[in-house]
Amino acid sequence: MATINVNGREHEFAGSPDMPLLWFVRDVLGLTGTKFGCGMALCGACTVHVDGRAVRSCVTPVSVAAGGARVTTIEGLSEDGRHPLQLAWQELNVAQCGYCQGGQIMQAATLLKDKPQPSDADIDAAMAGNLCRCGTYPRIRSAIHLAVAKRGAGP
Numbered sequence: 001m002a003t004i005n006v007n008g009r010e011h012e013f014a015g016s017p018d019m020p021l022l023w024f025v026r027d028v029l030g031l032t033g034t035k036f037g038c039g040m041a042l043c044g045a046c047t048v049h050v051d052g053r054a055v056r057s058c059v060t061p062v063s064v065a066a067g068g069a070r071v072t073t074i075e076g077l078s079e080d081g082r083h084p085l086q087l088a089w090q091e092l093n094v095a096q097c098g099y100c101q102g103g104q105i106m107q108a109a110t111l112l113k114d115k116p117q118p119s120d121a122d123i124d125a126a127m128a129g130n131l132c133r134c135g136t137y138p139r140i141r142s143a144i145h146l147a148v149a150k151r152g153a154g155p
């Protein structure tokens with residue numbers, strides 16, 4: 001049996017260590033904000049953080065998260081849904097269908113951790129692996145810039 005920390009809570013897992021982390025998060029824990037898109041790490045809808053790094057949970061075995069790693073899903077990005085990126089996404093109405101947006105936000109959070117003041121080129125490079133069938137890329141870029149601006153204007 002393995003212990004897996006998801007969103008700050010310990011969970012026991014006795015299944016196959018090869019099970020994709022995505023299935024553990026969605027099917028075992030019921031955290032459905034992380035989406036299944038392509039199953040091949042090509043679209044980014046399944047992006048979560050493992051120890052603060054964006055990973056594609058559809059191809060990451062649950063064994064990677066066992067043994068002390070910390071997994072964060074979109075539900076755990078902030079306790080009250082008021083992370084600067086989540087607020088910027090809402091303010092700019094980024095989501096159209098919304099299917100990819102959890103993964104988009106998780107990828108953007110890693111970008112801002114690595115580059116607190118990203119340029120358009122930085123944003124485009126970091127977000128290039130996250131696909132949006134609705135084509136909301138300009139709004140995604142604007143929301144990332146807005147989150148940076150609001151974060152800088154904080155208390």
